[in-house]
Amino acid sequence: MRQVFLAFLAALISLPAFSGDKININNGWRFIRGDQYSAHAIHFDDCAWQTVRLPHDWSILGPFSQDEPTLSRGAYLPTGIGWYRKNLNVTKRQLEGKVFVEFEGVYMNSTVWINGQKLGQRPNGYLTFEYDLTPYLKAGENTLAVRVDNSAQPGSRWYTGSGIYRDVNLKVTGKTYVPQWGTYVTTPYVSEAMARVCVETKIANADATKNVTLVSQIIDASGKTVETSTKTVSLPTDSTSLFTQDISLDQPKLWDTKNPNLYTLRTVVSQGRKTLDTYETTFGVRDIRFDPNKGFLLNGKHEIIKGVCLHQDAGPLGVAVPERAFERQIEIMKAMGANAIRTAHNPASPAFLDLCDKHGILVMEESFDEWSSSKAPQVFTTEGGRKTVKLQSYGGLYFDEWHERDLTDMVLRDRNHPSIIMWSIGNEINEIWGPKGAVINRELVKILKKSDTTRYITNGILGPSQANRYGTYADLDLAGYNYRMDNAIKDHYTYPDRVFIGTENRSAVVMLPRGEYIFDQDTYEHKIFEKYPSKDIQKLFNKRMGYAQGERVWKQVKENPFLSGFFIWTGFDYLGETVPYSWPSRSSYFGAVDLVGLPKDGYHFYRAQWKDEPMVHAFPHWNWEGKEGEIIPLTCFTNCDVVEVIVNGKSYGEKATRSTMDLHLNWDIPYTPGELKIIGKNKKGEKLTEQIICTASAPSQIALEADQTVIDADGQDLSYVTVSICDKDGNLVPTASDEINFTVKGQGKIIGVGNGDPTDHGSFQANNRKAFNGYAMVIIQSDGKTGSIKLKATGKGLKSSEIIIQAGKAKRGA
Incomplete structure (x- = not known):
């Protein structure tokens, strides 16, 4: 027994003192809504506070109220101020090194204290930030306190949630370590035979000058080390040094949308036999190119970007989103045929980007919805009448002071993700309409390229003529066009060296909830105003937002390879931005699927156009009591060559997709209760698939x-x-x-x-x-x-x- 104990003790002593791994501390937080005097103090009594587990979004708990200052932009949900506290136990051994706390996202205006000592404040609610706790810690119990202030409303054009809504981690290291985001992996040369992998590594040394060994190991998905580079380096006292290693990788497994192969870079810093720190980075080997004539090339092969815009909420879960909810969103979008996501209009969570790497999703990561000017005031209708409100948001309040730090942090955090192929520095920015926009645009591009030169930079611009006039596009790698694909096609001939992307475009959905159908426009407009009161632009939206608009944009992209691709607005419905409706609406109508992930009819348009598996989808449903004998307009989305419609055994004829300029087929059918059968066939008339819709009786x-x-x-x-x-x-x-x-x-x-x-x-x-x-x-x-x-x-x-x-x-x- 004594020998076993001594062996166990020896094993303990041989373990590295500090692993450098992240320790998740989501459990056991105390929370209260409302401001609290001296809640940052060590001996503050928080016994009456609620115990919560992070991630946490207090806004999603509601209730919905027309009196909330968030209004329709914020889904009529409450915001305000909240406090969080947590006890941390630290050992004497850990105090011999460094201890950091990392917040992956707090919305917004967070202030953090440790043992009553203020560590800092961060206005941006979407970015990861870190504080060094070491100087203020003591052995034993320590108190971490966080104040979140989301009281300035309306604070955004969509639902943001409130609270510590992403993970919080501790990192315990020695005095020599790889700091946060300390590695940068690029692949400047890629072929099927060989790839050149360039690794940049930062090493921080809070100790005396020392010589250390830096080992970079490339590990494949099976866990096998396939390449290793070793370098002996000198670290000056109290310094951070940067080192570069070039590694040749034979017969690499390339990352693409069909085979998203991933590697792990394991960084080991050691001195003699003692490991000082380990740090792991996931990356992929791939080559991306945008060509003025050929569009997007992934590993040398042309691929149309078939993208969706997504906000970060998960409907009923708010913005405190478990990983599975993100993964389900990605799976539903891939099943529709999408291969790309735009993170509208803010940096995504690390977990979401990890999933995009895993599932082979191309990503446009966006930084800002506003620059120094808030979005224009809007008029909202309430029970008390109409009132004009202006955003109390990041752009107008914090952009000038924080934009360089925020943009840099986004890139440093996310630049190793193979899924990210482009950065977006803005969305429909006010300043673009004047010369100031070109100046800020140029500044942001320079800031971004200091940290990453391997990806393309774009900007979601709504006014391309103004961007042309003031030279804004000239500083971008990729010209982003929001809802102006006609202009992009014209500009291709005026600016033949320009590379284009449809950063935001109309989707093939109507401005109605899932499963609702209106055939009489006059009756529809009367009912829609009654149920969804809104401004006079209602009729305009109804007429412009039909599936025909989505068809038009897709045909433009498909027929013009230089357009690279496009992103539809949006993949999922999301909380807030109820345009063009107001109360009682509390979520959007733009999505190809609804707020809980159930497909709308427009979803199947993209399935038909973006997927190869034979399919037919006809709508509306076949329950129209009281309309017997009346004509029901039937629409079908399909990728089959021929479709036949049969009602109760009677054929209403075949129609061939090649016989129409449209990307859908129509029939006018007198309504008769019973069975509606839609059969998809090939050119030979052979059945490939079918859809059956039956008139349902009473709910049972x-x-x-x-x-x-x-x-x-x-x-x-x-x-x-x-x-x-x-x-x-x-x-x-x-x-x-x-x-x-x-x-x-x-x-x-x-x-x-x-x-x-x-x-x-x-x-x-x-x-x-x-x-x-x-x-x-x-x-x-x-x-x-x-x-x-x-x-x-x-x-x-x-x-x-x-x-x-x-x-x-x-x-x-x-």
Whole structure:
């Protein structure tokens, strides 16, 4: 026994004193809404505060109120000031080195204290920042306090959430270490035979001058070390030094959208046999090029950028988004055929970018929605009448002081992600309409290129004629056009060396919620004003935002390779920015899928155009009681050559996609209840696929379907359960609005409910939800323990339904 103990002790002593690994400290925070005098003090009594687990968004708890100063931009949800506190236990041994705390995102205006000592303030709510705790720590218990001030409203043009909404980590190192974002990996030469990998490494030394060994190991996805570079370097006292290593990688596995191969760079700093620090960086080997005539080339092959714009909220979960929610969004967009995402209009979370690397998604990462000038005042209609409000936002308040630090930090943090192929320095910026815009644009490009010269820089510009006039495009690597693809095509011939990208474009959706259809425009306009009161631009939006606009843009991109590609507005609906509607709407209408991830008809347009698997999708539904004999306009999106429509056995004819300039097919069919069958065929008339829509009878039963029936028992993974209201034969009732109640037993809980209705003011944390046009959604999370989770759904007059989800170890691939 003594020998075993001595061996164990020897093993402990041989372990490195400081690993350099991040230690997640999301658990055990105390929180309170409202300002608190002296809450940063060590001995402040926080016993009455709520205990929360990060990430945390207090705004999503609601309630929705028309009186909230966030107004429709912020989804009518509360903001204000909040405080967080946490106790940290630090050992004497750890105090011999360095201790840092890293916040991946706090919205917004965060101020941080340790043991009553103010560490700093950060206005930007989207960026990661770090503080050195070492000078103020003591052995034993220490108090970390954070004040979050999101009281200046309306503070953005979309829902931002409030709080410490991303992860918080501690990093404990020795006195010699790789600092935050201390590595930079580039691949200046790439071929299938060989790649040149250039590694830049920063090493900080808070000790006396010493010689150390720097080892850079390239490790493939299987865990095998495939290349190693070793270098002996000298570190001056109290300094940070930069070192470069060139590594040849034979027969590299390239990263692309179909095979997103990843490598790990393991950096080891040692002195003799003693390891001083280790640091790991994920990267990919790939070559990106934009050509004025050929568009985008990935590893030398032409690829159209088929992109979507995404805000960072996850609907019912707000902005405190578990990794699985992000992954589900990416999976749904990939299933639609998208290969790219624009992070509208702010830096994304590290977890989201990691997933884009893993799933082969091209990324345009955006930095600012405003520069020094806030967006123009807008008029909002409330019960008290109309009032004009102006954003109390980052741009008008903090841009001048903070833009260089914020832009630099975004690039330093994210420049090793192979998914990121371009940086965007703005979106529909006010200054672009005058000469000041060109000056700021040029400054931002210079700042960005100090930290990364390997990616293209763009700007989402709404006024291309002004950008041409003042020379704004001349300083960009990639000319971004928002909603002006006609101008881009004309400018190609005027500026033949310019490279183009559609940074934001209309999607193939109408400005209606999922599952709602209007055939009588006059009646529609009357009803829409009654349900969704808004400004007079309502009619304009209704006419311009149909799927025909999405068709037009896609045809322009497909027929003009020099356009590189485009990003539709948007992939998902999101909280806030209810344009063109106001109260009672509290979320957007732009998405190809709704707020809970259920596809709208426009989603299937992109499936038809961006995917090869044969498909047909016809709409509207086939439940039109009272319209028997009336003409129902039927529309079909398809990638088949020929489509035939049959109603109750009677054919209404075949139509060939090659026979029309449109990217859809239309039929006018007298409504008869029964079975609507849509058959997709090839040119030979052979059946490839079909869709069947049946007229549903009265709601009779509930159906449950989970996207994952096995989830990780880590208290983080999610199962999204779709709730369908069906008739006695199992047909979806597309107009059903029954209220459904949910109960959960076992090792799990409900963390969100929704239905995709932009006007539903029910709590996202409730245990019930009304169906909206036949559907609702429940989001389940484990309680951190292994076991089964039983979800039961009941409704008045409906047959109940149950589903079992196992909390254990989930299996999922890229």
